[in-house]
Amino acid sequence: MPKNRMPKNHQAAAAGGGEESAEGRVAAMYADRCLVWSEGEEVVCAMRGRLKGRLTPVVGDRVRIVRNPDGGGTVTVIEPRTRVLIRRQANRKRISRASEAQVLAANVDLLVVVASLRRPPLRTGLVDRFLAAAAMAEIPPLICITKLDLDPGGEFEAVREAYAGLKIPVLGTDIHRAETLGPLSDALGGSVSVLVGHSGVGKTSLLNLLTGLEMEVAEVGFQKDRGRHTTSTARMIRLSGGGFAIDSPGIREFGLHGVEPAELAGLYPDFRPYLDGCGFRDCLHLSEPGCSLVAALKAGHITEARYAGYRKLLEELREV
Ligand SMILES: Nc1nc2c(ncn2[C@@H]2O[C@H](COP(=O)(O)OP(=O)(O)O)[C@@H](O)[C@H]2O)c(=O)[nH]1
Ligand SMILES: [Mg+2]
Ligand SMILES: [Zn+2]
Numbered sequence: 001m002p003k004n005r006m007p008k009n010h011q012a013a014a015a016g017g018g019e020e021s022a023e024g025r026v027a028a029m030y031a032d033r034c035l036v037w038s039e040g041e042e043v044v045c046a047m048r049g050r051l052k053g054r055l056t057p058v059v060g061d062r063v064r065i066v067r068n069p070d071g072g073g074t075v076t077v078i079e080p081r082t083r084v085l086i087r088r089q090a091n092r093k094r095i096s097r098a099s100e101a102q103v104l105a106a107n108v109d110l111l112v113v114v115a116s117l118r119r120p121p122l123r124t125g126l127v128d129r130f131l132a133a134a135a136m137a138e139i140p141p142l143i144c145i146t147k148l149d150l151d152p153g154g155e156f157e158a159v160r161e162a163y164a165g166l167k168i169p170v171l172g173t174d175i176h177r178a179e180t181l182g183p184l185s186d187a188l189g190g191s192v193s194v195l196v197g198h199s200g201v202g203k204t205s206l207l208n209l210l211t212g213l214e215m216e217v218a219e220v221g222f223q224k225d226r227g228r229h230t231t232s233t234a235r236m237i238r239l240s241g242g243g244f245a246i247d248s249p250g251i252r253e254f255g256l257h258g259v260e261p262a263e264l265a266g267l268y269p270d271f272r273p274y275l276d277g278c279g280f281r282d283c284l285h286l287s288e289p290g291c292s293l294v295a296a297l298k299a300g301h302i303t304e305a306r307y308a309g310y311r312k313l314l315e316e317l318r319e320v
Contacts, residue, residue, distance in 0.1 A: 021064040021076055025107075025192075025244070026057045027236040036065055036073065037238065045073040058084075059234040059246055060106040060192060081106040083139045085194060088255030088320070101257045105194045105234055105246050110187070111139045112245075114197035114206070116147040117155050123198060128268075128309040129254045130196055131168065135267040136259055141168055142187055144195075146202040148174040162303070166269050175205050185210055189241040194234070199250020207247050211237055215247065261317045265293060268310060270302050284314060 024038035024045075034057055036045045045065055047057070057063060057078055064077040085104040111134040115127050127143065134141040143163055145156050160170040171187065173180045184206065187193075195203040204215050215235070236246045256264075262282045265271045271285075271293055279290025287294070297307050 019066050019076075021066050024063045024065045024073075024075075025236070026059050026061040026063055026075075027244075029057060029059060029233060034075065036063060036075065037236070037244070038065055038073070043067070043071070043073045045075045048074050048076045058103045058106050059236050060108060060194070062107060083108050083137050085111065085133060085137055085139065085196075086257045087133065087251070088257040104196070104248055105236075107192060108137070108139050108194050108246070109191035110193035111137075111141045112144050112184075112188070112193050112195045113141060114144045114146060114195050114201050114203045116150070116201040117145060117159070118147060118150040120198055120200050122155075122159070124305055125309045125312065126198060126251075126254065128306060129256065129313065131166075132259075132264070132267040132313065133254065133256055135269070136256065142193075143168055143170045144184060144206070145170060145172045146174075146206070148172045148180065149176055168269075173202075173206060175202065175209060178209075181206070181209055185239075185241060188239055188243055188245055190243045192236075192244045192246070194246040194248055196248050196251060196254075198252060203250075204247055207237060207245055210239060210245070212240070213237060255316060256313060259317060261314055264314055264317060265310065268302075268306060270306060271296075271310070274301070286311070286314075 022038050024036035024043070026034050027037050027042060028035040032046070034045050034047070036043050043065060055078055057075060061081065062079040063075045064079075065073040065075050067073045084106045085108055086101050087104060089100045089102050111130065113127050113130040113134075115122055131141050143159075145159055148156055156172045160172070163170045169187070171183050173184055175181075188210070195207065197203055204217050207213065208215055208217065234246050234248045236244050238244055259267070261284055265275055265285055274292045274296040277292030277295075278285065278288065280288050283291055283293075285291050285293040293302070296302050297304070
């Protein structure tokens, strides 16, 4: 499995001395303050001067904070990170900065890939990108298909079958039927999960129902069949049954960060059984002679859609 590589400036570094401090977990980031869950409450914290500039906390970070008499606090230490979800920033015309990384969340136990079948329509290419990112970060994935009420044709079952072969659990939800939320609630319980997906698929709606919060929900445009972007930064909220869930901003594009072209295919669990048979050790599985992945495709062991998504991602990685 690939190692969880982090850009240098994101590597956690300790700072701070021996004063009384408490454990905490970053719940939200603002320009020069952050919100930290610590000892059962959310504390508004400043960043210790020595932390500033060297390292910016991200949502999910384990930190140590020192409380102030006014009830606020100061972050003094950011603990080393594991299982970090990173994306490559959209590279519109900014070729030189094309591989700039954005850390979405740290110390994540579960990546919930949220997608609706309609409004907005299902984009399996985006789902597969998130799955590859999860594999890269070694975060177990779960797929949540939302808006089952808009699926009279049973498309959900087809999606479930397609991903069952990859051993990735698929749940379905409809916010109008509370009983559909039980399995999701169970899956999130006790761990730190991050919900990702195109804007408008219903991430915030699900979390509002699971927590009783009233975070702002987007109006889905009727003509355009697309969601509007509302959640602008990641936000970690506490679940009533224990654990935390991170609501992420709507993502229209998600580029992989820190993946070498030759290791991309290894991030597809359905491709893995065929990767050892290729004639070339660094085969990219395009049109190399003796490629066993292409043979598996021709034999119908892997799907055209997954392979097409792989080629698209590979092309992007080679451009960077
Ligand atoms: N029909 C239907 N609409 C839903 C469902 N879940 C969410 N929505 C609607 O989808 C829109 C976008 O929801 P939101 O939670 O803001 O999506 P987010 O951008 O992924 O956080 C809102 O108008 C919700 O009311 C569902 O299960 N069925
Ligand atoms: Mg939202
Ligand atoms: Zn090959």
